[in-house]
Amino acid sequence: MARDQYRDFExxxxxxxxxxxxxxxxxVGAHEVAxxxxxxxxxxxxxxxxxxxxxDTAGPWLFxxxxxxAADYFRRYKPTISLEQLLIEEYPQAGSLxxxxxxxxxxxHLLAHLGQLPERERVVIGLKFVANLNNREIARVLQxxxxxxxxLLYRALRRLRxxxxxxxxxxxxxx
Amino acid sequence: MKxxxxxxxxxxxxxxxxxxxxxxxxxxxxxxLLQLATRLVIALAPxxxxxxxxxxxxxxxxxxxxxxxxxxxxKRVHRLSRLILLVATLLLFVPVIGIVSTGGLAAIGGRAAxxxxxxxxxxxxxxxxxxxxxxxxxxxxxxxxxxxALPGDTQASTYGVITNQADPDVxxxxxxxxxxxxxDVLLYEQPSYGxxxxxxxxxxxxxxxxxxxxxxxxxxxxxxxxxxxxxxxITSKLPVERLVALASIFxxxxxxxxxx
Numbered sequence: 001m002a003r004d005q006y007r008d009f010e011x012x013x014x015x016x017x018x019x020x021x022x023x024x025x026x027x028v029g030a031h032e033v034a035x036x037x038x039x040x041x042x043x044x045x046x047x048x049x050x051x052x053x054x055x056d057t058a059g060p061w062l063f064x065x066x067x068x069x070a071a072d073y074f075r076r077y078k079p080t081i082s083l084e085q086l087l088i089e090e091y092p093q094a095g096s097l098x099x100x101x102x103x104x105x106x107x108x109h110l111l112a113h114l115g116q117l118p119e120r121e122r123v124v125i126g127l128k129f130v131a132n133l134n135n136r137e138i139a140r141v142l143q144x145x146x147x148x149x150x151x152l153l154y155r156a157l158r159r160l161r162x163x164x165x166x167x168x169x170x171x172x173x174x175x
Numbered sequence: 176m177k178x179x180x181x182x183x184x185x186x187x188x189x190x191x192x193x194x195x196x197x198x199x200x201x202x203x204x205x206x207x208l209l210q211l212a213t214r215l216v217i218a219l220a221p222x223x224x225x226x227x228x229x230x231x232x233x234x235x236x237x238x239x240x241x242x243x244x245x246x247x248x249x250k251r252v253h254r255l256s257r258l259i260l261l262v263a264t265l266l267l268f269v270p271v272i273g274i275v276s277t278g279g280l281a282a283i284g285g286r287a288a289x290x291x292x293x294x295x296x297x298x299x300x301x302x303x304x305x306x307x308x309x310x311x312x313x314x315x316x317x318x319x320x321x322x323x324a325l326p327g328d329t330q331a332s333t334y335g336v337i338t339n340q341a342d343p344d345v346x347x348x349x350x351x352x353x354x355x356x357x358x359d360v361l362l363y364e365q366p367s368y369g370x371x372x373x374x375x376x377x378x379x380x381x382x383x384x385x386x387x388x389x390x391x392x393x394x395x396x397x398x399x400x401x402x403x404x405x406x407x408x409i410t411s412k413l414p415v416e417r418l419v420a421l422a423s424i425f426x427x428x429x430x431x432x433x434x435x
Binding site: 017021086110157 | 183187188191192195207208211212214215216217218219221222223225226227229230236237240368383
């Protein structure tokens with residue numbers, strides 16, 4: 001295989017591995033699992049490297065593989081997503097104890113509801129907020145029109161807000 | 176509630192982009208969803224630390240992907256099917272077992288040096304060379320895997336490596352023979368671009384990985400799994416639980432001091 005093809009693959013890896021890794025962390029909620037899956041993504045990418053037609057399609061293609069790998073992982077092992085544990089317990093925020101407790105509790109609720117969103121909406125939030133892709137790239141990952149990405153994000157946030165509001169309402173009604 | 180502001184417009188995606196990029200913090204009069212987006216950015220911020228960590232450490236292609244790449248290149252050039260590779264592996268496996276098992280027993284008797292003399296007979300296999308581990312293999316690739324710690328009742332161990340004749344640092348096969356708890360334990364490893372699967376094997380968990388267990392009527396257990404670009408197999412009459420426990424702590428060799 002030509003030397004420059006090796007360099008192309010290495011460049012692809014160096015450019016996209018961090019983003020793919022955190023996207024998978026977001027989806028599966030476990031750093032070690034995400035690392036294993038990210039390796040798998042690039043192993044699959046290597047096998048199908050010839051499918052990449054232009055450099056700008058490579059990123060969305062890798063994230064599409066990552067989404068499929070995460071879906072396979074959930075199908076096979078049916079794990080519970082523990083994004084709250086990964087983000088709050090392993091990366092505690094700075095501040096006073098009271099601030100940390102309050103902020104952690106709020107974030108725990110937010111992340112718990114995030115984990116309850118439909119897979120497609122969680123994916124679009126992960127691609128936007130974690131992988132930092134723009135709407136055009138997200139559209140290529142999900143293979144939908146670019147204009148649909150904005151409304152999908154909007155719908156996901158609305159659903160999240162509704163879940164939080166419902167929980168708040170339940171709290172107020174409680175003893 | 177500020178439902179009046181909570182409407183999807185053409186400008187909304189751009190405003191969301193600004194929030195995600197940290198260029199705009201929505202005020203209380205802004206769309207509630209944008210405020211929620213800000214909370215999400217904060218809650219998910221630790222993931223950006225993981226990203227930065229990966230960016231700092233990822234300066235080149237990791238070894239397992241280099242091996243995969245080499246494997247893919249090899250595959251493309253020679254169009255070797257997995258079946259052929261498996262047959263070749265098994266054919267190679269038979270003579271290696273004999274020689275290294277002898278070595279394990281020899282080590283118990285303090286005649287380890289003779290193992291290498293015996294091993295050199297593998298030179299007769301066309302296209303292969305035998306590399307003694309009497310010299311450190313700092314450049315060997317891919318790295319073989321060994322258990323992070325041997326069980327307390329390990330009585331003896333012997334190791335052997337077959338490398339590429341043209342490039343002595345390219346690993347073809349790694350073998351080790353242990354005497355543990357009065358039983359021989361044979362380890363065999365070969366670089367591969369995927370696990371070998373068998374419909375007759377039982378599936379077992381090896382740590383976070385999936386392994387295959389083969390058993391025969393004579394009480395031999397063979398546990399095979401795929402890790403770090405290597406197909407690994409340990410064979411012994413030791414109980415399956417002990418083999419699984421041993422396999423679960425395999426890792427690429429970090430120090431050749433372990434086996435020299």
